[in-house]
Amino acid sequence: MQDGLTILSPAGFLDAHTAPEFETAVEQEIEAGHRKLIVDCQGLTYISSAGLGVFMSFLEELRESGGDIKICGPSPKVLQVFEILGFPAIFDMLPDVAAAVKRYAECPVKGGE
Amino acid sequence: MQDGLTILSPAGFLDAHTAPEFETAVEQEIEAGHRKLIVDCQGLTYISSAGLGVFMSFLEELRESGGDIKICGPSPKVLQVFEILGFPAIFDMLPDVAAAVKRYAECPVKGGE
Amino acid sequence: MPSLERTFILQVPSSTENLVMIRDFVTSIAEQAGLTPGEVADMELAVDEACANVMEHAYGRDMTKEVSVRATLDGDTVEIDVIDTGQGFDPTAVEQLELDKLISSRRSGGLGMRLMKKLMDEVHYEMIPGKKNELRMIKRLRKK
Amino acid sequence: MPSLERTFILQVPSSTENLVMIRDFVTSIAEQAGLTPGEVADMELAVDEACANVMEHAYGRDMTKEVSVRATLDGDTVEIDVIDTGQGFDPTAVEQLELDKLISSRRSGGLGMRLMKKLMDEVHYEMIPGKKNELRMIKRLRKK
Ligand SMILES: Nc1ncnc2c1ncn2[C@@H]1O[C@H](COP(=O)(O)OP(=O)(O)O)[C@@H](O)[C@H]1O
Numbered sequence: 001m002q003d004g005l006t007i008l009s010p011a012g013f014l015d016a017h018t019a020p021e022f023e024t025a026v027e028q029e030i031e032a033g034h035r036k037l038i039v040d041c042q043g044l045t046y047i048s049s050a051g052l053g054v055f056m057s058f059l060e061e062l063r064e065s066g067g068d069i070k071i072c073g074p075s076p077k078v079l080q081v082f083e084i085l086g087f088p089a090i091f092d093m094l095p096d097v098a099a100a101v102k103r104y105a106e107c108p109v110k111g112g113e
Numbered sequence: 114m115q116d117g118l119t120i121l122s123p124a125g126f127l128d129a130h131t132a133p134e135f136e137t138a139v140e141q142e143i144e145a146g147h148r149k150l151i152v153d154c155q156g157l158t159y160i161s162s163a164g165l166g167v168f169m170s171f172l173e174e175l176r177e178s179g180g181d182i183k184i185c186g187p188s189p190k191v192l193q194v195f196e197i198l199g200f201p202a203i204f205d206m207l208p209d210v211a212a213a214v215k216r217y218a219e220c221p222v223k224g225g226e
Numbered sequence: 227m228p229s230l231e232r233t234f235i236l237q238v239p240s241s242t243e244n245l246v247m248i249r250d251f252v253t254s255i256a257e258q259a260g261l262t263p264g265e266v267a268d269m270e271l272a273v274d275e276a277c278a279n280v281m282e283h284a285y286g287r288d289m290t291k292e293v294s295v296r297a298t299l300d301g302d303t304v305e306i307d308v309i310d311t312g313q314g315f316d317p318t319a320v321e322q323l324e325l326d327k328l329i330s331s332r333r334s335g336g337l338g339m340r341l342m343k344k345l346m347d348e349v350h351y352e353m354i355p356g357k358k359n360e361l362r363m364i365k366r367l368r369k370k
Numbered sequence: 371m372p373s374l375e376r377t378f379i380l381q382v383p384s385s386t387e388n389l390v391m392i393r394d395f396v397t398s399i400a401e402q403a404g405l406t407p408g409e410v411a412d413m414e415l416a417v418d419e420a421c422a423n424v425m426e427h428a429y430g431r432d433m434t435k436e437v438s439v440r441a442t443l444d445g446d447t448v449e450i451d452v453i454d455t456g457q458g459f460d461p462t463a464v465e466q467l468e469l470d471k472l473i474s475s476r477r478s479g480g481l482g483m484r485l486m487k488k489l490m491d492e493v494h495y496e497m498i499p500g501k502k503n504e505l506r507m508i509k510r511l512r513k514k
């Protein structure tokens with residue numbers, strides 16, 4: 001595995017009830033100096049806008065310091081929510097962790113090519 | 114397999130909504146001349162008194178003509194309902210189909226030994 | 227500090243098709259109240275029996291009517307009230323036959339009220355003729 | 371023959387913990403109405419967003435308040451009404467920023483109302499100040 005990549009794997013549902021916990025997990029990684037995050041959504045059965053908000057609020061900060069959030073593995077149901085709101089235009093969205101790792105090697109910051 | 118045994122396998126939940134369908138299935142077997150029934154409860158996730166009622170209403174008729182209902186394979190949750198109401202004192206309850214078949218060989222009608 | 231009382235209400239059309247929703251509702255609340263899996267299953271079955279009786283007996287399968295289930299949690303008990311506006315009845319006048327008697331008379335019913343009483347700590351009926359009928363069932367939390 | 375109108379009501383305490391129950395309730399009804407799996411998922415999400423907004427904004431996380439969801443099915447539509455008694459708001463005054471603007475201002479919210487509008491065929495707010503606020507959402511059944 002490439003140096004300095006951090007994988008987060010939220011599982012179950014990510015809604016207004018569980019988003020704060022996921023937000024704390026992301027914050028802790030950032031505080032620990034980790035900037036290149038991969039969020040593996042394979043275990044996610046459901047996401048609402050409260051869950052999406054966690055992705056939104058940290059993106060600028062990470063990209064400013066050479067990091068990024070790459071999203072991978074969402075089920076069709078979860079992917080559909082990202083797509084309705086236009087996330088694929090802004091976030092790198094990959095099929096699985098391997099593809100996300102590869103993407104970091106090719107292009108650490110989406111749009112920064 | 115022993116001659117003349119009929120296996121019924123209700124699946125999912127057996128409540129006031131689904132019991133009529135199961136009742137019809139039992140009735141059809143009886144009309145077709147089948148008297149020795151095995152009800153395999155392995156696929157049952159839930160039973161209420163409406164489901165138990167199907168077992169109750171045909172037992173006398175079957176036993177009078179040398180048949181029986183042997184119940185097998187209930188999960189602990191389903192078995193618990195049979196037990197609360199005292200079914201094991203009246204019905205042969207076995208762990209699986211093989212045991213129910215064996216029981217028919219030893220003792221076609223419970224209580225008729 | 228006294229624990230906050232929480233109330234949940236589910237109202238559905240009087241059709242046995244909706245017993246699944248009622249069971250899911252009760253299961254969620256019983257889990258939230260901290261009951262054990264066995265107690266959750268007991269409460270699920272007791273409320274199913276109560277609602278199936280309303281659908282069949284109180285409303286005589288009239289699907290234009292409604293069944294309400296109200297659950298109230300405090301720190302000590304889970305109270306479930308099943309409410310209908312159908313024909314009431316006199317629960318004390320219902321003959322409770324043993325299982326062998328029911329079977330020898332080829333009955334397919336007669337176990338529902340007995341089940342509720344075995345599964346819950348308290349079961350009370352309150353009938354206000356022509357207005358509403360309420361069945362109150364209580365499960366006490368076992369303190370660990 | 372006009373199809374029977376059916377009404378379902380769920381009322382829960384205003385706590386995000388109860389969003390799961392609300393989603394299960396909506397999913398059961400949407401399936402019963404004959405929506406496709408994709409439409410069921412749309413409705414589940416739209417109602418979750420509406421109720422999360424009530425819990426967070428209308429009631430400001432006051433868990434002693436209650437959120438009601440009423441679903442009405444006829445043969446043509448599924449109507450969902452989300453009702454609260456909290457502080458109303460003026461939906462027309464809410465600025466709708468694009469996703470890139472929200473991200474560059476490091477916002478974690480601002481997508482809920484847009485989602486509801488994309489997922490449902492109709493979305494209307496009706497506020498009666500100090501009495502109740504009602505959000506009505508409609509999904510029309512596609513005839514096959
Ligand atoms: N909610 C109710 N409204 C009217 N009658 C009822 C109600 N619940 C029970 N009963 C009466 O009591 C009888 C016994 O009920 P129960 O023990 O649940 O068995 P079952 O419903 O299988 O007959 C019913 O047959 C019915 O006559």
Ligand SMILES: Nc1ncnc2c1ncn2[C@@H]1O[C@H](COP(=O)(O)OP(=O)(O)O)[C@@H](O)[C@H]1O
Nearest residue numbers: 423424427428458459464479480481482483484
């Ligand atoms: N039910 C409501 N009661 C009061 N204010 C609301 C309600 N729903 C939405 N709002 C207001 O509209 C804004 C936008 O809502 P929304 O698009 O769902 O995004 P978010 O809830 O993530 O902020 C909220 O921030 C809030 O100010």
